[in-house]
Amino acid sequence: MESTEVESDILRRVRTLLRELDGHHPACQCNRGMLRWTLHKKIDQNPSNSSVLVRILVKELERAERGDFRHYIIPLLHTLMYTLIKAPCISEELCGRVYDFCKKLLTLPKPFCTIGLDYAIRLKMERTTPGMLYQRMVISEQSLKSDPYPYQEKIFIFADPDLLSEAICNALVTDMEAAQVSQSPQACMCYVITHALQAALGEGCNSTSLKRSLQDMPMSDVEHWFGQVVTAVECAGGQGSTGRSQHTARMEKIYHDVLSSCPAGDAPLGGLQGTPLPNPSFSFHLWTEDDQLWKELVLFIRPLSHTCEPSCLSQDLDNFEIPDIVSDCECCQQSRFSVLSTDSGIERDLPAAPEEPFSPCSTETEQSRLQRKGGIKKKPSPLEGVAFLQAGCNGPGVKSPAKPKRKPGIPPEPPAPLQRLHTARIVLLGDDRILGRLAQAYHSLRKRETRRVFLTPRLNLQFYYIPVVTGQPDTLAAADHAATGQEDLCEVARYLGRADPWYESNINTLCHVIPKLATMPSSPSKHLVTDLFITDVIAYYVRMGIQPVCFQVYAVKVFFSDSVQEPAEDVFLTELHTQVQDSIPHRELSMTKRKMTLDGPGIDLTVTYRKVVLSSRVKELAVSLRSTGLVMKTIPADEAEDLVCLNVNITEIVKINNLSGRSFSAVANRLKTRYIQIRSTEQRPFTVCLDKDSRRTYRNVISVEVSPCLEPSYCLQKTRAMKFSLPETEDVGLVKYMPKSLLLPINTFAGTIQ
Template sequence: MESTEVESDILRRVRTLLRELDRHHPACQCDRGMLRWTLHKKIDQNPSNSPVLVRILVKELERAERGDFRHYIIPLLHTLMYALIKAPCISDELCGRVYDFCKKLLTLPKPFCTIGLDYAIRLKMERTAPGTLYQRMVISEQSLKSNPYPYQEKIFIFADPELLSEAICNALLTDTEAAQVSQSPRASMCYVITHAMQAALSEGWDISSLERALQDMPTSDVEHWFQQVVEAVECAGDKVNADRGQHTARLEKIYHGILSSWQAGDTPLGRLPGTPLPNPSISFHLWTEEDQLWKELVLFTRPLSQSCEPECLSQDLEKFEIPEIISDCECCQQTRFSVLSTDSGIERDLPGAAEEPVAPGSTEAEQSRLQRKGGIKKKPSPVESVAFLQAACNSPGMKCPVKPQRRLGIPPEPPAPCQRLHTARIVLLGDDRILGRLARAYHSLRKRETRRVFLTPRLNLQFYYIPVMTEKPSTLEDQAATTPEELCEVAGYLGRADPWYQSNISTLCHMIPKLATMPSSPSKHLVTDLFITDVIAYYVRMGTQPVSFQVYAVKVFFSDPAQEPAEDVFLTELVTQVQDNVSHRELSMTKKKMTPDGPGIDLTVTYRKVVVSEREKELVMSLRSTGLVMKAIPASEAEDPVCLNVNITEMVRVNNLSGRSFSAVANRVKTRCIQIRSTEQRSFTVCLDKDSRRTYRNVVSLEVSPCLEPSYCLQKTRTMKSSLPKSEDVGLVKYMPKSLQLPINTFAGIIQ
């Protein structure tokens, strides 16, 4: 009777979760975003109910397929896989039904086939070696040392202190620190051992005695058995036709080896205990420096404790030497600081060395002896040092290249390629303004990688976005310019494209500020009660489908001819307004002209019109305008993602009985490249990504176009130097991504 009540309760919760996905029948607003969390927390409290939840979710998936409720499939599949990874023991029959369903998804369009293929591969490995998914997740998230699986992951939460209130930042910092309190490598290794035994040996073994034996062992013994378990599971999971019986026998041998050194008492076999899934490694950062993102990624990829031999460093330095052709690439023309000294430090090589008198009585050999001149030794910053950046020979999976022995007829052995063993999951908290800042930092990072490749071959970079709306905007200008809905346009677009993102992530926009202002409860320190941390962990674990947004480059020309043009990028919006603070000289020159022509300034707009046939046509129009708005985020998921929607406010003269007046008319333009030029002496202001801190004044002209990928520009420059100049891309250039796009991960991507 009790099992029937439990099954009915879980079924009711799953049905409520599905009703939340129906736009015409939304669930209670106070429960949105917490239904999935409470369902998984209920299973965590009693892990023996995991097979019941998996069985119900499989039935609902099959029912959604028969009834053609496709918007239910991906949320149900994510919920099922998350429960299956955390479950201590799931029968092979249930895993087989899920595996067969995932194979059926291969006949559907994206993103169903993509997610189905990914989960089918994981399930096939899980059926061969139970516990593989849990083991790999814990090893990578906790950065445990393991040769069979040397991958590491870390979550970086970035928040702009000028966009979020102090209470929100403190609450996020407190939750992040509380989630890491109970984390330790020893506990994580014990979890991996226990979960592997539960998954492979089922309920017929004394898991409670195993847990107590691991607690009484010294850390060195726990690490020894951990390596044994990881090697056994990975060996079975990597084989195509691995024998599950041999895998079970190997783990059974390890199980008896652990208990053989521990005196077990007469302990009765109780119900199957649950092995928790520890929270991932999370660090919270207040984004106060422009290059802070790049510095944190470098520190994660190359910790300070690691070092490298000088010989290995010099060889790496030669391998990463900057080519001369990079100076000809327009997109990469930045100030480059020298990293190699041209001064040998030898007194004989100094300019004034030849004029110094020779000491009497010294021989020619002594005179030619090399002596180094004394100087000040400056210790460079570990982040900016080239030695720090290139010292990757001691990292996992990488070998320091040995100096090749040059033998006659034997070419030197090429160095081993780098492996992406690190995954950095960047979680942005805030509104569209922090995404604009991310686009700027990402563009700067790509330009760094073009000049000298370091992070790209070693790091897998993933971006996530959680909208958070603070109570008060940072400045009065932001408050007057935008509304809360306009500040979260990217979140609105992602929510329309992915209903599961809307239910679990978009609802945090107002929930996080509310939770931050609530009084702290006595159970605040418990990891199980950390709602925000649990949701972030679920998002980064299951959100694997990116939605790419085009980054646009803007070049700004100023009224002062001596001032150099400014180059910047934006992601969401560009706004221009007529500048109010006009000088007396400009005001006297334009006073007569403003009276007949009305408010605003005369502009010349040159753009390439976007049509359905994609045949570009350049148009030019002149008008008087008070400002314009360029929207880069599509209004719906069906629109072209690489298209600017430009709304120009034109002032038109109207003649009526009362005299002449002016009315505002909205001109709408769809384009990818546009130029705006003021034909008067007056200038205007340009604001990027709704951020008043990124405002340019005294602007007379600007150019906007899709931002090019820096590596594409470099390769194209090389191709043009080696061959005749051609308009079309030739060679490797045509296979490279041309434009720079910022990918933000969601649960399903874009569902058409």
């Protein structure tokens, strides 16, 4: 009877979760997302109910597939997989049903087939080797030392101190520190050992005795058994389904050896007990420097604690060197890395080769040779020196820097390919303005990688976005889409919420929950109320958010009224706004007033653009008008609008002659384009603001050119192709297979559902 009540309660919670996706849940918008969190928390309190929840979720998935409820599939599948990863033991029959359902998704369009394929691959590994998904997640997230599985992950949370208050930042840091208090390496290793043995042995594992034995062990013994378990699991995963029985026998031997090595006394045989899934390794950063993102990623790959001696220089980067042709690429006009050479170029300073006999020289000959005076040696910054980038990059998949002598006649060994052993998950907290800074940093990073490839072959880079604004909880409600200016700062979040309902339920709800966390009183009850809700949701997002939504980054070139001043080049992601400049020199003030009286407010502009048409034919148009300003938006306002283009709204001033005299009215002109140029014909300046960020405002502008930002590597390859072949308008060779535009991927749970 009790099991029936538990099953009914879980089914009721799951059905309530589905009603929330339909928007029929009566709860306040700010409380959305709590249902999923409370459901997982309930299972964590009683892990033996994991199988009950998985069985219910499988039934609901099958019902959603039969009916017209496709928008339920991805949220239910993410909930199921998260439960299955944390579950102490799931039967083979239940795993098989989930696996068969994921294979059925391969017949559906994206993103269903993509997510189904990814989860089918994971489930196949889990069926072969129970506990592998949990083990790999903990090892990578906690950066535990493991030769069989050397992958590492880290979550970088970036917040702009100019956009978020100090109280919010302090509250987030406190919450994250509290989430990682009990996450020592030894504790995480014990979690991996316990979960792997439980998953392999099921009811035959006495979890109480096992945990007690591991707690009494010294660190060296825990590391030993951790290595044994990881090796056993990874080896079984490589053998396929044929090694399932051998894996069980090997894990049973490890289990008995652990218990015998440290007697735990008489412990009652209990049922399956849950093993906590520790939160990932977080690091919180206030974004104060433009190149801070690149610096943190380099330090993640190559910590400062490692030595950077020249003798340790890795030669693998030489295979990724870009020749000097980069300097001819228009999009890459940025200073290159400087290599400090120890070779003076003077023959006398060269060391004598051991193979050649040393020929003595007379004193006169020695003194007649060039002498070099002592100079000042510049000590490069550890983050800027090439030695820092190249040193210590040896590891699994990286060739050793030492070059052993090879025998003549034997061809040299090809260098081992670099492996992406590191994954950096960048979580942005803020509004559209911090995404604009991210677009700048990402473009700069791609340009660096074009000149000297270092991060790209070693690092998986993933971006996540959590909107945070201050205001009332209902400012992001669907009924207020045309409301306050505060809401205009969350266009990207609203677009992602429309594209992915699960993102809307779980992530957009944090928009006002995080500021509330900062205002809560610091008392023992605070932690009871929050229970690390923010940290848990961020961990769920980065673990299950695997589908990117790609946003086009746009390049802008700004020309100034002062001809001496060089044009400025920048990028933006969401919006470009122009406005007539207020500050006018005194000598032009009277002439300007006379002009405004005759022609109305604003300035005369010439707008040249390429019209976007469904046939994709290029149609260039040019118009002249008088305007007070314009706004270019890149985020579609309508979810049905899928054209990747700029939506330009120009406020045109129209002169009207009537009996009462001359008057002026403002008319909104709308156009769609990918390439546009705006020029002030009367040389009166205007201001340009990028991504709604007042810190990125250009003044005294007379002309602006906007176009899709090109991928720097594409520019490089196209320049090389044009140098070694006849100039052609079509992309030839390798260029036509490379991504042309620079896209910024932001991960969600489902991507864009078709």
